[in-house]
Amino acid sequence: MPDTTAPAALDPVLDHIDATLPEALDRLMALLRIPSISTDPAYAPDCARAADWLVAELRALGAEAAAHPTPGHPMVVGHLPGRGPRVLFYGHYDVQPVDPLDLWHRPPFEPEVQDTTAGRVIRGRGACDDKGQLMTFLTACRAWKAVNGPLPMEVVFFFEGEEESGSPSLIPFLEAHREMLGAELALICDTGLFDDRAPAIITSLRGLAGIEVTLTGADRDLHSGGFGGPAANPIRVLSKVLAGLHDDTGRVTLPGFYAGVPEVTADQLASWDALGFDAEGFLRSVGLSRPAGEDGRRVLEMLWSRPTCEINGITGGYTGAGFKTVLPSQASAKISFRLVGDQDPDAILAALRAYVEASVPEDVDVTFEDFGAAPASVMNTAHPAFAAARAALSDEWGMDAAFTGAGGSIPVAGYFQSILGMDSMLIGFGKTDDGIHSPNEKYDVESFRKGARSWARIFDRLRG
Amino acid sequence: MPDTTAPAALDPVLDHIDATLPEALDRLMALLRIPSISTDPAYAPDCARAADWLVAELRALGAEAAAHPTPGHPMVVGHLPGRGPRVLFYGHYDVQPVDPLDLWHRPPFEPEVQDTTAGRVIRGRGACDDKGQLMTFLTACRAWKAVNGPLPMEVVFFFEGEEESGSPSLIPFLEAHREMLGAELALICDTGLFDDRAPAIITSLRGLAGIEVTLTGADRDLHSGGFGGPAANPIRVLSKVLAGLHDDTGRVTLPGFYAGVPEVTADQLASWDALGFDAEGFLRSVGLSRPAGEDGRRVLEMLWSRPTCEINGITGGYTGAGFKTVLPSQASAKISFRLVGDQDPDAILAALRAYVEASVPEDVDVTFEDFGAAPASVMNTAHPAFAAARAALSDEWGMDAAFTGAGGSIPVAGYFQSILGMDSMLIGFGKTDDGIHSPNEKYDVESFRKGARSWARIFDRLRG
Numbered sequence: 065m066p067d068t069t070a071p072a073a074l075d076p077v078l079d080h081i082d083a084t085l086p087e088a089l090d091r092l093m094a095l096l097r098i099p100s101i102s103t104d105p106a107y108a109p110d111c112a113r114a115a116d117w118l119v120a121e122l123r124a125l126g127a128e129a130a131a132h133p134t135p136g137h138p139m140v141v142g143h144l145p146g147r148g149p150r151v152l153f154y155g156h157y158d159v160q161p162v163d164p165l166d167l168w169h170r171p172p173f174e175p176e177v178q179d180t181t182a183g184r185v186i187r188g189r190g191a192c193d194d195k196g197q198l199m200t201f202l203t204a205c206r207a208w209k210a211v212n213g214p215l216p217m218e219v220v221f222f223f224e225g226e227e228e229s230g231s232p233s234l235i236p237f238l239e240a241h242r243e244m245l246g247a248e249l250a251l252i253c254d255t256g257l258f259d260d261r262a263p264a265i266i267t268s269l270r271g272l273a274g275i276e277v278t279l280t281g282a283d284r285d286l287h288s289g290g291f292g293g294p295a296a297n298p299i300r301v302l303s304k305v306l307a308g309l310h311d312d313t314g315r316v317t318l319p320g321f322y323a324g325v326p327e328v329t330a331d332q333l334a335s336w337d338a339l340g341f342d343a344e345g346f347l348r349s350v351g352l353s354r355p356a357g358e359d360g361r362r363v364l365e366m367l368w369s370r371p372t373c374e375i376n377g378i379t380g381g382y383t384g385a386g387f388k389t390v391l392p393s394q395a396s397a398k399i400s401f402r403l404v405g406d407q408d409p410d411a412i413l414a415a416l417r418a419y420v421e422a423s424v425p426e427d428v429d430v431t432f433e434d435f436g437a438a439p440a441s442v443m444n445t446a447h448p449a450f451a452a453a454r455a456a457l458s459d460e461w462g463m464d465a466a467f468t469g470a471g472g473s474i475p476v477a478g479y480f481q482s483i484l485g486m487d488s489m490l491i492g493f494g495k496t497d498d499g500i501h502s503p504n505e506k507y508d509v510e511s512f513r514k515g516a517r518s519w520a521r522i523f524d525r526l527r528g
Numbered sequence: 529m530p531d532t533t534a535p536a537a538l539d540p541v542l543d544h545i546d547a548t549l550p551e552a553l554d555r556l557m558a559l560l561r562i563p564s565i566s567t568d569p570a571y572a573p574d575c576a577r578a579a580d581w582l583v584a585e586l587r588a589l590g591a592e593a594a595a596h597p598t599p600g601h602p603m604v605v606g607h608l609p610g611r612g613p614r615v616l617f618y619g620h621y622d623v624q625p626v627d628p629l630d631l632w633h634r635p636p637f638e639p640e641v642q643d644t645t646a647g648r649v650i651r652g653r654g655a656c657d658d659k660g661q662l663m664t665f666l667t668a669c670r671a672w673k674a675v676n677g678p679l680p681m682e683v684v685f686f687f688e689g690e691e692e693s694g695s696p697s698l699i700p701f702l703e704a705h706r707e708m709l710g711a712e713l714a715l716i717c718d719t720g721l722f723d724d725r726a727p728a729i730i731t732s733l734r735g736l737a738g739i740e741v742t743l744t745g746a747d748r749d750l751h752s753g754g755f756g757g758p759a760a761n762p763i764r765v766l767s768k769v770l771a772g773l774h775d776d777t778g779r780v781t782l783p784g785f786y787a788g789v790p791e792v793t794a795d796q797l798a799s800w801d802a803l804g805f806d807a808e809g810f811l812r813s814v815g816l817s818r819p820a821g822e823d824g825r826r827v828l829e830m831l832w833s834r835p836t837c838e839i840n841g842i843t844g845g846y847t848g849a850g851f852k853t854v855l856p857s858q859a860s861a862k863i864s865f866r867l868v869g870d871q872d873p874d875a876i877l878a879a880l881r882a883y884v885e886a887s888v889p890e891d892v893d894v895t896f897e898d899f900g901a902a903p904a905s906v907m908n909t910a911h912p913a914f915a916a917a918r919a920a921l922s923d924e925w926g927m928d929a930a931f932t933g934a935g936g937s938i939p940v941a942g943y944f945q946s947i948l949g950m951d952s953m954l955i956g957f958g959k960t961d962d963g964i965h966s967p968n969e970k971y972d973v974e975s976f977r978k979g980a981r982s983w984a985r986i987f988d989r990l991r992g
Contacts, residue, residue: 103850161852163848229850230851256754270753272753272853274851274853276851281815281816282814282815282816283814283815284814284815284963284966285965285966285967286814286966287936287964287965287966288836288838288840288864288866289734289736289866289934289935289936289937290720290831290935290936290960290964291814291831291935292831292836292838292866292935293820293821293822293827293830293831293834293836293866293935294807294810294811294819294820294821294827294830294831295811295814295816295820296816296818296820297820297838297839299770299839299840299841299842299861300770300774300838300839302767302842303766303767303770303771303839303842304771306763306764306767306771307767307768307770307771307772308771310764343758346758347758347759347891350746350747350748350750350755350759351745351746351747351748351891352745352746352759352760352891353890353891354760354889354890354891355758356757356758356759356760356761356889357757357758358757363757363758366757366758367754367755367756367757367758370757372752372756372757374752374756374761374764374855375761375763375764375767375844375845376752376763376845376846376851376852376853376854376855376856377763377844377845377846377847377852377854377856378763378766378767378842378843378844378845378847378859379842379843379847380839380841380842380843381839381840381841381842381862382627382840382841382862383841383842383843383862384625384627385567385568386567386568386625386693386899387567387693387694387738387740387840387862387864387899387900388567388624388625388840388841388862388965389736389738389838389840389864389965390840390841390965390966391838391840392840392841395842397763398845398846398847398851398852400752400851400853402752402753402756402757425818425820426817426818427811427815427816427817427818435850435851436851470753471753471754471755471756471757472751472753472754473753496754500751501749501751501852501853501854502748502749502751
């Protein structure tokens with residue numbers, strides 16, 4: 065029974081985390097076994113099961129908790145009283161689809177702790193993104209509670225089940241529950257170690273907007289002998305359209321695209337240079353050698369502070385084995401934009417639509433399907449929690465923690481700002497080779513253990 | 529029992545064709561039921577079955593016939609003695625793949641005669657290309673034999689099973705069997721009525737060369753947040769490569785592409801203009817309105833006398849439902865060229881390969897797969913058979929038959945010239961809406977009936 069009259073102690077909490085690691089891994093693996101794929105309606109019952117599992121886990125911590133129904137998957141909300149600042153901890157219990165399944169070495173929802181040459185890992189879909197990361201925080205709470213009793217802050221727990229599928233229920237839920245969810249600061253564990261080795265607090269995120277473009281020429285597939293020449297080929301039209309999106313220096317050509325994009329200061333570039341990022345190694349690790357993108361920009365600068373226009377998928381005509389001399393009726397491409405600064409995602413999607421419509425012959429039809437739009441976010445690092453967290457992370461990892469940017473987008477951080485007026489502190493322990501969104505996802509056991517210990521240290525410093 | 533002492537009569541043969549049409553359609557449908565898809569190895573036994581079916585059909589005509597094995601699908605060769613010129617009749621018993629299967633209204637290999645607002649049609653894969661067309665000739669032979677006995681020419685029948693998949697066994701077989709196959713003239717029934725209404729003898733064909741290009745960037749699919757910007761995206765690279773193949777006037781940019789392309793004479797253009805081709809109707813029939821291709825060229829001129837570079841298929845990244853923010857590892861495209869005049873297909877494929885390799889970043893790998901290369905062919909219409917056929921067709925169709933060009937490629941005609949020194953006379957009865965190479969292929973019963981009658985009339989005129 066913890067002695068709640070004595071000052072709360074940090075070291076016993078750290079020891080407790082280390083000593084009870086096997087049980088914590090078991091709990092994580094129970095959550096990993098639930099195939100909570102949000103984008104596929106066939107797994108909706110499993111998403112509900114994962115929500116219920118977290119409700120039970122929160123209640124075991126002493127929190128009031130419930131799974132709130134939505135038009136989509138449930139939102140898990142919990143509340144744990146405590147003396148100190150009121151913070152919200154966010155995570156998501158849904159996971160990415162698993163295709164291509166034949167590239168997994170073991171079933172994605174049969175998690176396992178494995179020995180590798182680089183140490184022990186937890187293997188399974190969601191091991192990193194986001195279940196493993198989410199559980200570092202709950203593990204720290206459980207350990208603090210076991211040793212010290214009440215946490216040194218009041219915690220609102222908020223777990224959604226649609227992050228991998230565009231979060232359609234999120235904005236209405238935030239708007240309807242401002243009081244229940246509002247806090248001084250949000251803590252989010254869904255990012256990675258800087259350069260796979262150094263603790264980092266992410267203070268800016270790129271935004272994201274997506275759209276699918278479908279071009280239709282003839283009303284049926286045509287024989288390329290009988291029609292080749294005078295008949296418009298949607299694949300050729302689409303290639304020209306896509307090729308025209310970037311100039312020869314790698315800049316996006318859409319009118320107004322760079323409105324709201326801040327030019328990074330020399331000081332900021334210098335501080336990023338000082339991080340010692342191994343750009344060649346970063347590219348080499350995935351079989352590349354030459355930085356693509358905008359001429360004259362550093363790799364880190366591009367990832368953290370420059371917007372992109374990318375093509376995530378393209379299809380048209382005959383794509384099977386062998387050859388078919390067809391002029392296809394249709395071709396389509398999925399395009400997404402990573403956004404920075406004050407870029408307006410809706411304006412950019414409108415510019416894309418206008419550009420495509422102006423670029424195609426009059427007898428080629430164009431249809432669009434939007435897939436979400438969220439602006440970039442930049443955090444206000446003046447809140448004392450940021451300094452506290454930086455010191456705590458430096459203690460745990462034995463090196464200075466950095467404030468960094470991020471290439472990815474976590475739209476919820478933007479919505480916390482715009483709807484709840486709340487900044488987010490993004491701290492995570494993932495690694496580049498975790499393979500999130502890919503087959504054979506894993507999470508290092510050391511990331512899990514040191515992650516939980518990092519949160520415990522942050523709790524200690526938040527105590528003031 | 530035909531009276532073989534009397535002069536051979538034409539009208540009874542025509543009547544016999546009309547009277548026995550139901551039985552002829554039944555025979556055709558038996559051949560259509562065999563799924564002889566040559567490009568897919570799973571259907572190799574069915575290709576052999578189709579070959580055997582034709583051997584039996586030829587033997588029923590009184591011909592000696594056999595299926596000759598090759599490294600691929602068998603070649604059917606038959607011989608029917610007769611008094612008159614020695615001609616070779618060529619056809620192919622293999623058919624195009626059926627995808628997309630979900631667009632067929634009934635199974636592609638369950639043929640049926642159907643009533644439509646435009647008359648009766650034979651529905652099924654291969655109904656036109658090439659089984660229905662091939663059977664017009666055999667039907668004429670069967671009727672002539674029933675009425676008159678021996679045919680007024682000596683016929684070598686030659687059916688291959690790889691026309692839809694690049695004819696890999698054809699050239700070696702022709703080279704190995706020059707004596708068995710050599711004749712004064714080849715007759716080929718694999719083309720269409722001019723403008724869907726007028727009988728035509730095709731006297732020039734475009735050539736064909738195909739190649740698949742695959743680009744590989746990173747050694748795995750990447751997360752577009754974590755890598756978007758500095759990581760090369762093979763879809764973007766491929767789009768630029770493909771877009772660069774044509775300039776803004778529609779000309780192909782490959783160096784040397786137009787070497788050997790004759791400029792059509794004003795006389796030739798005038799004679800084509802005189803055919804009364806409805807270019808707007810041609811495009812409108814497939815849901816288009818604006819001629820694509822080279823600026824300033826007529827539709828017919830482009831189809832018959834201009835070379836093309838087309839993209840028949842493109843694929844890369846995530847192409848399923850919804851969205852996936854992936855930077856794919858690979859992207860690929862299938863490219864084919866229609867050739868005219870003396871264009872050298874091998875030189876053009878080499879120029880394409882050189883262009884692609886010079887256009888990609890050094891860390892993006894390129895692989896190619898060739899899919900056949902055949903030059904264009906132009907026939908020598910001085911052979912008396914051309915005038916005879918023209919008169920015969922004019923009699924059957926009630927209007928002057930034309931010598932025309934063709935947009936498509938029938939490489940065997942070029943090989944007959946280069947290997948056997950033999951010209952080909954291409955006469956066919958297909959229509960634009962037959963949907964060859966597409967779902968719901970059909971062949972008009974009237975094309976089948978009048979086609980068989982046309983051949984009978986040609987036999988009569990060959991008799992001299």
